[in-house]
Amino acid sequence: MDEYFESYEELDIHQLMLSDKTRVLTYKNAIFNMKDEFQGKIVMDVGAGSGILSIFCAQVGAKKVYAVEASMLVKTIEQVLIENNIQNTVEIIHSKVEDIDPNSLEKVDIIISEWMGFYLVHEGMLDSVLFARDKFLQKDGLLFPSIAKLYASPCQLPSMYEFWDNVCGVSMRCIGKEYRKIKSMKPEVLLLNQDNLLAEGKLLAWLDLNCISIEELNLLGGDDYVSVCEKNGRYQGICIWFVVEFPDGSKLSTAPYDEATHWKQTAIVLPTDTKVIEKEPIAFKLELKKDTSNPRRYNIELNLLDAEEVEHDIPCNCHMTKCIVTKMYIENQANNESALSTE
Amino acid sequence: MDEYFESYEELDIHQLMLSDKTRVLTYKNAIFNMKDEFQGKIVMDVGAGSGILSIFCAQVGAKKVYAVEASMLVKTIEQVLIENNIQNTVEIIHSKVEDIDPNSLEKVDIIISEWMGFYLVHEGMLDSVLFARDKFLQKDGLLFPSIAKLYASPCQLPSMYEFWDNVCGVSMRCIGKEYRKIKSMKPEVLLLNQDNLLAEGKLLAWLDLNCISIEELNLLGGDDYVSVCEKNGRYQGICIWFVVEFPDGSKLSTAPYDEATHWKQTAIVLPTDTKVIEKEPIAFKLELKKDTSNPRRYNIELNLLDAEEVEHDIPCNCHMTKCIVTKMYIENQANNESALSTE
Numbered sequence: 001m002d003e004y005f006e007s008y009e010e011l012d013i014h015q016l017m018l019s020d021k022t023r024v025l026t027y028k029n030a031i032f033n034m035k036d037e038f039q040g041k042i043v044m045d046v047g048a049g050s051g052i053l054s055i056f057c058a059q060v061g062a063k064k065v066y067a068v069e070a071s072m073l074v075k076t077i078e079q080v081l082i083e084n085n086i087q088n089t090v091e092i093i094h095s096k097v098e099d100i101d102p103n104s105l106e107k108v109d110i111i112i113s114e115w116m117g118f119y120l121v122h123e124g125m126l127d128s129v130l131f132a133r134d135k136f137l138q139k140d141g142l143l144f145p146s147i148a149k150l151y152a153s154p155c156q157l158p159s160m161y162e163f164w165d166n167v168c169g170v171s172m173r174c175i176g177k178e179y180r181k182i183k184s185m186k187p188e189v190l191l192l193n194q195d196n197l198l199a200e201g202k203l204l205a206w207l208d209l210n211c212i213s214i215e216e217l218n219l220l221g222g223d224d225y226v227s228v229c230e231k232n233g234r235y236q237g238i239c240i241w242f243v244v245e246f247p248d249g250s251k252l253s254t255a256p257y258d259e260a261t262h263w264k265q266t267a268i269v270l271p272t273d274t275k276v277i278e279k280e281p282i283a284f285k286l287e288l289k290k291d292t293s294n295p296r297r298y299n300i301e302l303n304l305l306d307a308e309e310v311e312h313d314i315p316c317n318c319h320m321t322k323c324i325v326t327k328m329y330i331e332n333q334a335n336n337e338s339a340l341s342t343e
Numbered sequence: 344m345d346e347y348f349e350s351y352e353e354l355d356i357h358q359l360m361l362s363d364k365t366r367v368l369t370y371k372n373a374i375f376n377m378k379d380e381f382q383g384k385i386v387m388d389v390g391a392g393s394g395i396l397s398i399f400c401a402q403v404g405a406k407k408v409y410a411v412e413a414s415m416l417v418k419t420i421e422q423v424l425i426e427n428n429i430q431n432t433v434e435i436i437h438s439k440v441e442d443i444d445p446n447s448l449e450k451v452d453i454i455i456s457e458w459m460g461f462y463l464v465h466e467g468m469l470d471s472v473l474f475a476r477d478k479f480l481q482k483d484g485l486l487f488p489s490i491a492k493l494y495a496s497p498c499q500l501p502s503m504y505e506f507w508d509n510v511c512g513v514s515m516r517c518i519g520k521e522y523r524k525i526k527s528m529k530p531e532v533l534l535l536n537q538d539n540l541l542a543e544g545k546l547l548a549w550l551d552l553n554c555i556s557i558e559e560l561n562l563l564g565g566d567d568y569v570s571v572c573e574k575n576g577r578y579q580g581i582c583i584w585f586v587v588e589f590p591d592g593s594k595l596s597t598a599p600y601d602e603a604t605h606w607k608q609t610a611i612v613l614p615t616d617t618k619v620i621e622k623e624p625i626a627f628k629l630e631l632k633k634d635t636s637n638p639r640r641y642n643i644e645l646n647l648l649d650a651e652e653v654e655h656d657i658p659c660n661c662h663m664t665k666c667i668v669t670k671m672y673i674e675n676q677a678n679n680e681s682a683l684s685t686e
Binding site for chain 2: 015024025050173174
């Protein structure tokens with residue numbers, strides 16, 4: 001664990017995160033939109049980092065903000081607080097949240113945290129946020145964010161495939177093959193163009209942070225999914241992204257069709273690709289399992305399934321006969337019912 | 344040295360370099376523009392990497408191309424050659440160029456190499472190219488590229504300064520100060536906007552690869568330079584970039600005002616900045632010294648000088664009285680001469 005806090009001390013990472021305007025401004029707006037909820041309240045910022053979220057909370061009138069940060073960054077936060085003249089409102093707690101004596105602290109009204117890692121949970125610190133919730137949050141206290149959703153969709157990966165077909169007039173398919181062999185061994189963080197999504201995102205996980213338990217984070221996803229292609233293309237990988245939601249309803253999305261963030265997207269690269277056509281079903285099983293030796297890491301397992309052998313959504317838009325028939329049947333039922341109701 | 348070849352095996356770096364279209368297409372065009380020079384000739388590609396330059400040479404009709412590559416990438420090049428059906432033209436030599444027995448090889452007509460590192464010489468392999476020139480290039484043989492120039496100019500560094508003044512409404516100047524303290528300790532590779540250059544680039548080094556010796560690479564720059572600000576701004580660092588030129592006259596430039604490349608620019612960050620105004624002279628001494636323990640590395644030394652105490656160019660556009668007077672005197676001389684010649 002110590003290693004983690006060491007690496008996060010690196011100012012470069014904080015520069016990168018503070019430069020991610022989508023990230024910072026979504027938090028800022030979520031806080032400022034709910035100004036009334038913060039006024040006179042006690043807030044805890046779990047993993048305060050540079051302290052920017054604590055400062056936003058102070059700016060909207062929180063009575064007290066506990067900025068919990070385990071790394072040596074606390075020295076920097078201290079200076080930032082003085083620079084912004086809020087050292088009396090924000091109190092730095094130099095500790096992991098797990099190590100704070102629960103009797104030393106009053107309960108808080110709001111917990112705020114930017115805990116998300118790549119594909120939501122990689123090197124993230126949701127466990128610590130839930131720990132803080134259980135130990136320090138008032139009954140009916142607020143969490144910022146309060147909901148997290150994880151999505152996946154089959155996709156094209158041109159930098160892994162097409163790129164190697166023609167590099168300024170030279171065919172380098174054999175390098176591409178080797179490249180994909182390496183890249184398919186672990187999740188690849190990259191920016192995808194929304195045109196490269198083949199289908200709508202399937203919801204892998206919907207985490208209500210108000211009530212989910214730490215144990216429930218051991219396995220995310222794990223179902224069989226059937227995505228229906230929205231266009232002709234090539235099935236070259238699975239794209240994973242997440243969205244978190246705040247109590248005011250605002251969202252921070254890392255989807256390929258939303259503004260890019262420093263989280264980008266994560267792709268599971270397939271070593272070989274397949275041609276797919278519009279309305280074709282793509283079936284897969286995807287699970288993210290918490291690593292037993294390092295709870296801040298997840299192992300991702302992707303299984304490609306036969307679309308003939310798994311259950312599809314009902315109704316399903318795919319071109320398989322059973323789904324066309326089911327869909328027609330449902331539509332007829334609906335028509336009959338509406339016909340009956342108009343008689 | 345072994346470490347270097349290991350790290351270059353990483354396919355990711357080659358993907359990055361092959362994705363740099365400015366880089367690849369400038370080489371390709373320089374070769375294709377001089378097609379006639381390649382036809383029936385013998386070429387050596389020093390540090391062939393993915394083999395793409397060797398393939399371009401074969402495509403324009405070289406009789407033989409020696410692709411010299413020390414890393415395990417040779418296995419990949421072999422496959423690429425077969426894929427492009429030129430395995431008979433390109434011969435892979437799995438060796439450092441320094442280790443090739445000179446008697447085992449005929450002299451070559453052309454040496455091509457993409458040897459440039461960050462700020463031209465960092466982790467570059469110009470020494471190897473000059474070694475190859477001395478051992479293997481015919482008298483009057485061609486070098487691609489044949490000239491390399493290194494430039495520097497005072498600049499603004501907004502990501503090091505202004506960024507911290509206002510991070511989404513929060514003042515973080517104290518972090519900026521710490522950040523610059525760290526960043527000023529070694530050269531920083533970053534992309535600068537041309538608006539952030541304060542003056543024209545000063546030529547630190549002009550290397551004619553046809554005749555320069557390896558010893559002459561021990562020290563680049565080392566003079567006193569006086570840059571004249573072209574606008575009001577803040578002097579926050581020195582920006583370094585390079586340009587290489589090919590025998591057909593084409594150029595590969597990494598200047599902030601040219602198309603971005605994977606080399607970006609390199610900045611020497613000043614820990615504190617100074618306000619400057621248009622026509623103000625900025626004097627500095629900048630030298631790049633080859634590291635005695637690792638000849639592929641350079642130590643950069645920047646000294647800020649007092650513009651009053653160093654010699655300026657003649658004429659100089661700066662606002663200092665001596666330069667205004669000198670410039671007027673020269674212009675008068677020129678007017679008198681042209682008046683005389685019209686009489």
